[in-house]
Structure formats: structure tokens, C-alpha cells
Amino acid sequence: MRPFSSLLLAALVATSAAAAAARPNIIVIMGDDLGYGDVSCYQSADLKTPHIDKLASEGLRFTNGYCSASTCTPTRYSLLTGTYAFRRPGTGIAAPNNPAIIRPGTVTLPGLLKQAGYHTAVIGKWHLGLGGSKGPAWNADLKPGPLEIGFDHCFLLPTTNDRVPQVYVQDHRVLNLDPADPLWVGKKKPSPDHPTGITHRKSLKM
Template sequence: MMTNPIPSKGNLPKSLLFGGLAALGIMPQQGISAEKGKEQPNVIVILTDDVGYGDLGCYGATKVKTPNIDQLASEGIRFTSAYAPASTCTPSRFSLITGQYAWRKNAEILPGDAPMLIKPDELTLPALMQKQGYTTACVGKWHLGLGEGNPDFNQQIKPGLQTIGFDYSFIIPATNDRVPCVYLENDQVVGLEANDPI
């Protein structure tokens, strides 16, 4: 579990925010960097599905009001020349977390019972952040596969997100239309009842 709270409004500008539902939240474990006495910035990566450059107020859109996202952008970092490596969810998430082009792995939108696309021995952004003293978390839609495929949601699922650099996770495995639609916290179904297995 993350040890540091999310920064208050007063110190949010010290946070490093990058744009675009949360893929990872990365916080310094002790709040101190390798340089003695210097505080490391918090890093929050937000990745959303089906949002374009012209959909948010911080980029000039006016049709739909986005005051909270606009505030994050004004107090953090807003990308103006960043591009998604793919136009769909699974490949974009894969590229963001691994730094690899999704087409090199044939990453496409996965079915709900797919094996984990990112292998435990692959270099990932969260694993690199851990090496720098950060506590990492993934919250939201995952859609990068779980376990070895056809996961048994009645058991802890391995390999899971902790094997690729996340200290904590609270995810929905795929999309809401994939069965079973469950929430997983640290690779286990939340609220699973032994007398009512999946």
C-alpha cells in the first residue's frame, strides 16, 4: 500500500503530473531523493481511453467543462507534443508501461481471459521508479491480461501486477463487458465469497 498521501492542494505544484483514468500512481517511499534533503516529486500518470486533444478544457475545449483535469494541468505538467503509440487501450497501456512499440509484441485489444502481456522479466516504468525509491500503484482499467491465461478468479492470480513493478494495485481486469467483471486488489478478487465462487 502507498505510504505517502496524495499531495494537498498547497503542494500539488511540486508534483510531476502527466497527462491524459489512472494507469499508475508513483510516490516517493520516504519523500527524499538521493540528493540529501531534496524532496523527490510525486509522479502521477493518467491514461484515459477515448479522449482526444480537443476534449479537455486545458487544451482549449469548451463544450464539456473539465475543471479538475484543468487544475491538474495548470499546477503540474501538461504535454503539448506527446502522441499515443496506438489508438486503442491495450497497445497504448503496453507502450506506456514498457516503453516498447506495441506492434513489436503484436499487442492488440485482449480478451478478458488473456495471459499477461508484460512478462515479469521485462523492464517497466514502475520497476524503474521502484529502483529510484518510489512506491508504485496501478488503479483503474488494466486490460493487459492476467496470469498465464484463463485466470482462476477464485485464487490469487500469478503472475500479477506486483511481478512487473507495482507495489499496490486495484484494477478491473479488462472492460466492463468482459465476464467476469470483478475488481482485483493485489491480484485477488475483492469481496469474493467462498460459498459463491466465480
């Protein structure tokens, strides 16, 4: 298995399961479109990032870490599995109804951390698909997902913030799901009762 990258999705947090004093906490932060020159601890002259700088000064700083891909899903896949995404079909940018790309049984970074005695959690943008081969069952348990590949807890935005469904997922369920108003994601013609950018072009003008 190839060495893991030094980034993560919106925030992978691993805390010690046993003695915190004997085992350091691990926080890996992945920021979309964040470049080497966008944080001041790496000599950014224009942007000041004091909190990240403090983490860098008190922790381990990578000076030779490289992104395995230029887009969301394959970068996250490579980070969590240690495998180049281009070597596995289906790791391009995940659609909103994409099944879970990392399957249970895959060796993953959070799985290895659990074996080492850590409690693990992922918080923020996921964009690696959820559910079985038919995709996520938004109104039921979302399995498999992060909890099936090594995380103890998750609080997620399932895809990007410009795609449906605009919901949060906590562990296996959509947060604040209303059974009377079930979620549906797919291809349908827009309701005539709701204006769209195509039918109401003038509404888009500022």
C-alpha cells in the same frame, strides 16, 4: 528502449518512498477515448475540466505526446514498457481470460520508478491480462500481474466494463470472492434458466 508515452491507464499513481518534499509525486492518467480537445486546458471550448486544469497548471503539461495505438491493450502496453505494441505479438485487445501480456523481468515504467525510490500503484482499468500461460486463476492468486512488473499495489477492473468477469481485483485476489460461488469464465451454452437477448428479443425493447 524507446521513450515512454505521456499517458496511462485509468490511473498510475507513484508516491515518494522517502522524502516527499524532495521528490515530486507523479500521477499519470489514461482515459479511454479521451481526445486532445476533450479537456479545457488544451483549449476545449465545449468541455470544462477544472480539476484537470488545476493539475496542468501546477504540474508538467505535455504538448507533443502521441498515442502509440488507437485501442486499449496496445496503448497500455506501450506506455508501461516503452515498446511499440506492433513489434510484439499478442498485444492486441486482450480477451477476458488473457494471460499477463507484460511478463516479469520486463523493464517497465513502474519498475524504473521503484528503482528511483517511489512507491507505485495502479488503479482502474487494466486490460493487460493476468496470470500465467493458461490465463487467470480467478478463484486463487492472480499471478503474474501488476505486482510482478513493478507496482506495489493495485486495485483493478481486469478487462473492460462490458466484459466478464465484472469483478474488482485488489493486489493478487478478486475482491469479496465467495468460495461457495466460484468464478468461471469461458465458452458455454447459456443456462435455460436465464433469459438472453437472443431468446427474449421483446425484453430488449424500450
